[in-house]
Amino acid sequence: MHMSTLLIALLTAVIIGVFLVRHLTAKPWLTVSQPDDIGPLQIPALKVGLWAFFACITSLFALFITAYLMRMDPNHASDWYTISKPGILWLNTGVLVISSLAMQWARNAEKSENIGGLKTALAVGGLFALAFLGGQLIAWQQLKNSSYFDIANPAVGFFYLLTAVHGLHLIGGMYVWGKTCFRTWRRTTIEKGRLSIELCTVYWHYLLLVWFILFGLLLST
Amino acid sequence: MAYVAIADRDHEHHLHDPQTFITKYIWSQDHKVIAIQYGITAISVGVLAMILSAMMRLQLAFPDVFSFITPNNYYQFVTMHGMIMVIYLLTALFLGGFGNFLIPLMCGARDMVFPYVNMLSFWVYLLSVIILMASFFVPGGPTGAGWTLYPPQSILPGTPGTDWGILFMLISLAVFIVAFTMGGLNYVTTVLQARCRGMTLMRMPLSVWGIFVATILGLLAFPALLVSAVMMILDKTIGTSFFIPAVLSMGESLDHLGGSPILFQHLFWFFGHPEVYIVALPAFGIISDLISTHARKNIFGYRMMVWAIVAIGALSFVVWAHHMYVSGMNPYFGFFFATTTLIIAIPTAIKVYNWVLTLWQGNIRFTVPMMFAIGFIFTFTHGGLTGLFLGNVTVDLPLSDTYFVVGHFHMVMGVSPVLAVFGAIYHWFPKISGRMFNETLGKWHFWLTFLGTYSIYLPMHYLGILGVPRRYYANGITDFIPESAQTMNVGITIAALLVAVVQIIFFVNIIWSLRNGKKADSNPWGATTLEWQTPDTPPKHGNWGPELPVVYRWAYDYSVPGQSLDFIPQTEPHHGHDSVDDEDKDKK
Ligand code: HEM
Numbered sequence: 078m079h080m081s082t083l084l085i086a087l088l089t090a091v092i093i094g095v096f097l098v099r100h101l102t103a104k105p106w107l108t109v110s111q112p113d114d115i116g117p118l119q120i121p122a123l124k125v126g127l128w129a130f131f132a133c134i135t136s137l138f139a140l141f142i143t144a145y146l147m148r149m150d151p152n153h154a155s156d157w158y159t160i161s162k163p164g165i166l167w168l169n170t171g172v173l174v175i176s177s178l179a180m181q182w183a184r185n186a187e188k189s190e191n192i193g194g195l196k197t198a199l200a201v202g203g204l205f206a207l208a209f210l211g212g213q214l215i216a217w218q219q220l221k222n223s224s225y226f227d228i229a230n231p232a233v234g235f236f237y238l239l240t241a242v243h244g245l246h247l248i249g250g251m252y253v254w255g256k257t258c259f260r261t262w263r264r265t266t267i268e269k270g271r272l273s274i275e276l277c278t279v280y281w282h283y284l285l286l287v288w289f290i291l292f293g294l295l296l297s298t
Numbered sequence: 299m300a301y302v303a304i305a306d307r308d309h310e311h312h313l314h315d316p317q318t319f320i321t322k323y324i325w326s327q328d329h330k331v332i333a334i335q336y337g338i339t340a341i342s343v344g345v346l347a348m349i350l351s352a353m354m355r356l357q358l359a360f361p362d363v364f365s366f367i368t369p370n371n372y373y374q375f376v377t378m379h380g381m382i383m384v385i386y387l388l389t390a391l392f393l394g395g396f397g398n399f400l401i402p403l404m405c406g407a408r409d410m411v412f413p414y415v416n417m418l419s420f421w422v423y424l425l426s427v428i429i430l431m432a433s434f435f436v437p438g439g440p441t442g443a444g445w446t447l448y449p450p451q452s453i454l455p456g457t458p459g460t461d462w463g464i465l466f467m468l469i470s471l472a473v474f475i476v477a478f479t480m481g482g483l484n485y486v487t488t489v490l491q492a493r494c495r496g497m498t499l500m501r502m503p504l505s506v507w508g509i510f511v512a513t514i515l516g517l518l519a520f521p522a523l524l525v526s527a528v529m530m531i532l533d534k535t536i537g538t539s540f541f542i543p544a545v546l547s548m549g550e551s552l553d554h555l556g557g558s559p560i561l562f563q564h565l566f567w568f569f570g571h572p573e574v575y576i577v578a579l580p581a582f583g584i585i586s587d588l589i590s591t592h593a594r595k596n597i598f599g600y601r602m603m604v605w606a607i608v609a610i611g612a613l614s615f616v617v618w619a620h621h622m623y624v625s626g627m628n629p630y631f632g633f634f635f636a637t638t639t640l641i642i643a644i645p646t647a648i649k650v651y652n653w654v655l656t657l658w659q660g661n662i663r664f665t666v667p668m669m670f671a672i673g674f675i676f677t678f679t680h681g682g683l684t685g686l687f688l689g690n691v692t693v694d695l696p697l698s699d700t701y702f703v704v705g706h707f708h709m710v711m712g713v714s715p716v717l718a719v720f721g722a723i724y725h726w727f728p729k730i731s732g733r734m735f736n737e738t739l740g741k742w743h744f745w746l747t748f749l750g751t752y753s754i755y756l757p758m759h760y761l762g763i764l765g766v767p768r769r770y771y772a773n774g775i776t777d778f779i780p781e782s783a784q785t786m787n788v789g790i791t792i793a794a795l796l797v798a799v800v801q802i803i804f805f806v807n808i809i810w811s812l813r814n815g816k817k818a819d820s821n822p823w824g825a826t827t828l829e830w831q832t833p834d835t836p837p838k839h840g841n842w843g844p845e846l847p848v849v850y851r852w853a854y855d856y857s858v859p860g861q862s863l864d865f866i867p868q869t870e871p872h873h874g875h876d877s878v879d880d881e882d883k884d885k886k
């Protein structure tokens with residue numbers, strides 16, 4: 078299909094291959110081992126769960142992007158009319174970058190036990206994420222009112238679709254962000270709070286990365 | 299690093315002990331209860347799908363008799379039957395049912411790592427089933443687009459259910475995928491994180507391996523179905539044209555200028571082929587464990603079996619377009635996909651050989667689960683071989699959309715997984731319920747089902763070679779189909795009705811045994827794996843009592859020379875003379 082998809086697939090295959098060779102060459106029928114040295118990964122379950130979730134939604138976004146590229150391909154159909162993208166997307170991108178930076182700041186503040194900084198950073202991160210979502214809605218409105226708007230044009234359809242899917246994932250993240258804030262302000266279970274700040278931050282960075290890719294795709298086509 | 303099992307680490311201690319009836323049996327977070335909830339729901343819709351198939355068979359055998367089955371109804375039955383069987387029965391039962399029950403027990407965990415999400419997974423699954431059932435009652439009825447839902451016909455007038463049925467179907471699928479994802483993240487994380495001390499990946503029973511890899515496939519492949527469902531919903535509701543090409547519908551040209559139906563097919567089959575293995579891999583794993591246990595022999599080539607599961611899982615993502623040969627494609631693509639399809643036969647064949655070699659000189663006990671396992675080897679090999687035919691472009695073209703295909707996929711992913719399901723239910727029933735089932739009834743159930751399904755599907759291959767098309771309400775009179783084909787159709791229908799009725803034996807046996815069966819002791823088959831070593835049968839909430847089990851060996855120490863018993867549980871430490879054996883083995 079597309080070279081990029083192929084490359085990503087190959088890369089994944091290599092990584093998985095290395096993992097497999099490391100782990101799956103044991104001869105379990107021979108080993109006379111004491112059980113202490115072997116066991117599951119010493120990583121919090123939530124973290125492993127989040128990475129598994131990343132694998133799943135990476136597949137989702139990759140498939141949306143593949144569908145986009147295949148639909149553009151004139152061999153498939155020839156009714157794709159490039160549209161001009163709302164300028165506010167640039168602003169939104171900046172807002173999302175700030176949001177992600179703020180979350181990173183929150184994580185650092187947590188590590189250095191700086192409670193005040195942590196609260197401010199979390200608040201900034203969340204508010205800028207909300208602002209991003211608002212900005213995306215404005216972009217939707219702008220496109221709706223522009224002369225390019227024709228829902229039967231796949232470029233328009235995909236614009237709404239991709240931004241919506243990305244936005245929905247961010248909204249899901251806002252739920253976790255809310256829980257994290259609640260814990261931070263209550264400050265009861267420090268250990269768990271730490272983990273959720275870390276995971277929230279990683280998720281934010283992930284969605285920023287996805288947005289860069291989607292935005293690049295939208296701009297370049 | 300000092301080892302602390304996940305479940306015993308303070309901050310991850312999730313076990314909420316259930317207090318009331320509701321939290322214990324309904325709103326439950328216990329993986330065993332959730333497994334049973336999944337199982338009962340899945341089997342209930344499965345029965346419905348079977349009734350639909352009986353109606354289709356009646357229509358095919360006696361085309362002019364049943365006035366209440368209209369051509370539109372027939373399409374709707376085909377579609378709902380296919381979709382329910384593949385997704386709502388088999389996927390849900392293998393992963394939500396057996397995955398839930400077996401993973402924590404076989405890995406030595408107290409529960410799934412995210413019990414709350416696990417519980418939600420079931421309720422969201424139930425919601426998807428309710429939405430699907432609701433589509434029977436909406437104006438126009440359920441969709442009749444075929445389980446493949448190919449656009450444009452699935453959403454344009456002409457096909458039954460294009461007003462509401464298709465929407466309900468797509469929404470139900472999307473909801474199912476959400477449910478599956480919640481469950482799937484649990485299964486993967488539990489296998490990676492919550493294994494007990496000593497349970498290395500390579501000591502896991504093959505059932506867990508099959509379910510684990512199948513779940514990974516699901517997490518990566520279901521998104522493709524979600525993408526196509528979402529895009530189709532938008533095409534249907536707000537008039538985008540992702541899939542709908544420039545088309546005349548009912549004599550009028552629609553607004554669409556050129557969507558791509560082929561794009562849908564790529565997305566659908568990028569999900570659809572791995573889906574076959576989502577159903578097959580758990581069955582492979584379960585069959586391996588049944589065969590090894592009931593032949594009192596270690597599984598032949600354990601490591602090879604694991605590698606084969608992984609290899610099949612990986613390869614299943616690069617064969618999808620063998621379902622699209624008739625849609626037309628670049629000949630090089632056709633060549634590529636035919637080649638990958640044939641390559642996937644290699645690890646699959648390895649598995650079949652290894653099952654047979656495990657049986658070889660085993661101390662075979664013809665218990666009911668063992669019979670189903672051996673039956674599986676037959677039907678699966680059979681379906682696999684006809685798959686090799688269909689994987690070749692030139693052979694597929696004339697056979698595609700005939701009864702040959704119907705025969706093929708029912709053998710490989712209809713009958714075979716169902717036999718694995720029955721074998722598994724009989725095998726684990728004593729652990730689930732604490733009672734034994736009735737052997738005699740079980741054997742009757744096996745023979746009638748096995749011979750019955752064979753007499754349904756074997757003749758279908760022949761019909762297919764004659765050219766009898768699939769998804770036809772009635773064949774009418776054609777030159778190339780001899781009249782005798784209709785006689786064969788009658789025969790098939792009689793067999794199908796018989797098989798349907800025979801399932802009553804199964805339900806009677808299960809329900810009767812729940813109350814009146816002989817009390818089962820904790821390890822009636824003499825099995826090595828952890829679920830048979832629980833302190834209570836059925837296992838209580840938390841599975842293991844105060845102490846988690848510790849694993850010292852792999853799951854297949856059957857008939858080890860020099861031992862008094864013909865099995866050694868995984869929890870049994872190595873003793874002096876035992877390790878001498880091991881050194882012996884080392885030298886070989
Ligand atoms: C009692 C056992 C069963 C009988 C008698 C039966 C019968 C049928 C019949 C008559 C058709 C329609 C053929 C046509 O007109 O094209 C069909 C289609 C189908 N069946 Fe079954 N079936 C059974 C079990 C299963 C199971 C266990 C599965 C699970 C995978 C399954 C999956 C399918 C699928 C995917 C289709 C294709 C639907 C479509 O063409 O859209 N069936 N079956």
Ligand SMILES: [Cu+2]
Pocket residue numbers: 570571574617618620621
């Ligand atoms: Cu396939």
